[in-house]
Amino acid sequence: MDISQTTQAASAAQVATKTAQSTASEAMISSDFETFLKMLTAQMENQDPLNPIESTDYAVQLATFSGVEQQVQTNDLLKGLAGQLGLMGMSDLAGWVGMEARVAAPTYFDGSPVTLSPTPPSTADQAVLVVRDRSGAEVSRTPVPASSDPMEWAGMDPYGNPLPKDTYTFELESYGNGYLLSTEPVKAYSLITETQMRGTEMVLVLEGGATIEADAVSALRDPSLR
Known part of the structure; x- marks a missing residue:
């Protein structure tokens, strides 16, 4: 299934879900309204004849229930709009599939340099690149320039x-005058293989299975232009 078909299928699923939720909300409102009317009728039948309930009190109760009903319907509408906007965003992000994203996340190494x-902080005069495997075990520790210039890991x-x-x-690991200043994740370029809602x-799903939020990406590049 191609990207457009996947997006269409997701859209259909979202519409079906929102329709079911809307139907459930309408049924709940209808049920609650019937219950409210029954309670209001019982209240009228059992009121004290010597001290009857003012008509304005009934009006207030009806207005309160109507306000709650409108709020429920408004919430359902907002949820539906949020879902549609999400699908539009996913359609836009589908164009990122096949690109490389610069992000601080687990990066798949396929034998080619990463x-x-x-x-590093501007006050750093030394730096060490620490590499960890999937289990978190350290597999490499290499002195590198204390620079923000891109580098290739072989x-x-x-x-x-x-x-x-x-x-x-x-x-x-960044050092200044022999003291550790900070230990920060390093961003790497990873291939985007899929977008998901x-x-x-x-x-975004990266090669190797890691998932990230779209706003975590700080840069994109076309791997064919490297």
Whole structure:
């Protein structure tokens, strides 16, 4: 199934879900209104003849119930609009599939160098790149320039042997005058393989299975232009 078919199917599913929710809300309002009328009738039948309820009190009760009914219908309408806007956003994000996103997330290493974008503090004079595997175990620790210039990670262990194809995370330890200043995640370029709607949130699926929110992406690039 191509992207347009996937989006259409998702749209149909969203419409069906919203229709079912709207129908359920209408049924609930109808049921509640009938119950309200029964209670109001019972109240009128059992009122004290010597101290009857003022007609204005009935009007207030009717107005209050009507206001609640309108609020429920308004909430349903807003939910429906939010779902439609979400699908529109997913359709736009579908164009990101096949692009590489710069993001701080687990990155799949397929044997080709991975482009990293470190951001050390301006006061740092030394930096160390720490690489961890899927389990969180440290597999590499390499001194690197204390610079924000992009760098290529070749996927080697401390002995110069290639690491297996898998998902890795990157951290930058920044030092100043011999003291550790900070340890921060390093953004890397990862291939986007899919877009998904999860409730009202749009997420991107990266090669290797990691998922991120769209607003976590700080840059996009076409891998064919590298």
